[in-house]
Each structure stands twice: as structure tokens, then as C-alpha cells.
Amino acid sequence: MYLQRQAVLLWPLLLVLLSFLATLVTADVNITLEDTASQIIYSPPACGLTLTPAGTVTQSQICDSAWRIIAAGDASGGTLTTTSGPTNGTGGLIPQLFLSVRARALHVKTPSSTAIVNVSVSTVNPIVTVRSELNSSLEFISIVGLPEEDVTTLSLTFVESNFTTLLEIDSIVVTISDNK
Numbered sequence: 001m002y003l004q005r006q007a008v009l010l011w012p013l014l015l016v017l018l019s020f021l022a023t024l025v026t027a028d029v030n031i032t033l034e035d036t037a038s039q040i041i042y043s044p045p046a047c048g049l050t051l052t053p054a055g056t057v058t059q060s061q062i063c064d065s066a067w068r069i070i071a072a073g074d075a076s077g078g079t080l081t082t083t084s085g086p087t088n089g090t091g092g093l094i095p096q097l098f099l100s101v102r103a104r105a106l107h108v109k110t111p112s113s114t115a116i117v118n119v120s121v122s123t124v125n126p127i128v129t130v131r132s133e134l135n136s137s138l139e140f141i142s143i144v145g146l147p148e149e150d151v152t153t154l155s156l157t158f159v160e161s162n163f164t165t166l167l168e169i170d171s172i173v174v175t176i177s178d179n180k
Helices: 002-024
Strands: 028-034 041-043 047-051 057-059 068-071 079-083 096-101 105-110 116-123 128-135 139-144 152-159 167-169 171-177
Touching: 105 152, 105 167, 116 139, 152 167
Parallel strands: 047 068
Antiparallel strands: 028 171, 041 096, 047 057, 068 079, 079 167, 096 152, 105 139, 105 171, 116 128, 116 152
């Protein structure tokens, strides 16, 4: 009888312990946003290739934006969104990219870039902004340690140079925890 009572008391204790351990174990989930994902906002708006309802890619006849969508066989989604800086067609507007998400980390894939970019991440409540100027030739721009419970806005701003440079956006990987 004594052994049976101990076994009955051990099961609830074991369940409590297992549920506690389950809260300690988290895994990350990576979500890849291709360069043309609707969540990514380009300013001025990107133009170039478009996807028809039939699933075929067509080239826009007129594209004078600072951001251009080009075909690239080695890109993760088959296209890259690129800029070499402001154009006359957009009134000299400096190219920028914006993305607002809840995430633990962001990784921007910039495969053959040579441009310097201002990278800014910010939250609204509480107001926190971190800025840094980076060389996009690193292939990945990674921002880690983000507060996942807050919406974070990523901003990339092209920095003009005395020589021709290129910023290519292949994709943005958004890392979230699996328990959110």
C-alpha cells in the first residue's frame, strides 16, 4: 500500500517537471521572404520583372525606378531586387527597404553586393532604435537578439558613393521561436 501511494504522488510530480522542461526548450523557425514578397516595401517602388497569373515572368517595358527586379538563376527565388542608387526617374530619391515583423533575428541575403548601407532596426513600444553602417559585400546582414514580443521595423538605406556600387536583395530570413 505504501509503494502504491508513492507511485501515485510521483506521477503528478513528473508531469509538472516535464511541463516545466518543455517551457525551457525552444527551437527556432526560419521563414524565408523572397525579394519580391509583399511584406517587403521598397522606396521608390521596385519594377522590372512581374509574375503573370499564369505563372510566367514578363519584363516591364518601362522601368526607371532606383530598385529593379532582375532574373537570376542562382537566386533563391529566381530574382534579385537591385539598386545602384538614385535615378532621375524617381527624382533622386535614395533607395530604401522596409520590413516590419515580430522576430528573434533577421538575416538579409545580399549575394554580390558592393554597396555601403545604413541598417536601422527599431521598435515602437518601448521606442528603441539601433543604427549601423555596413558593407553589404558580407553576403548576409544579420540582426540578432531582437525582442520577439515587439514589432521590429528593419530599414536598409543605400549610401551613395563616389564610384558605382550595387546592392542586391535575394531574400530576408525571419527567425521566430516555435512557441510564439
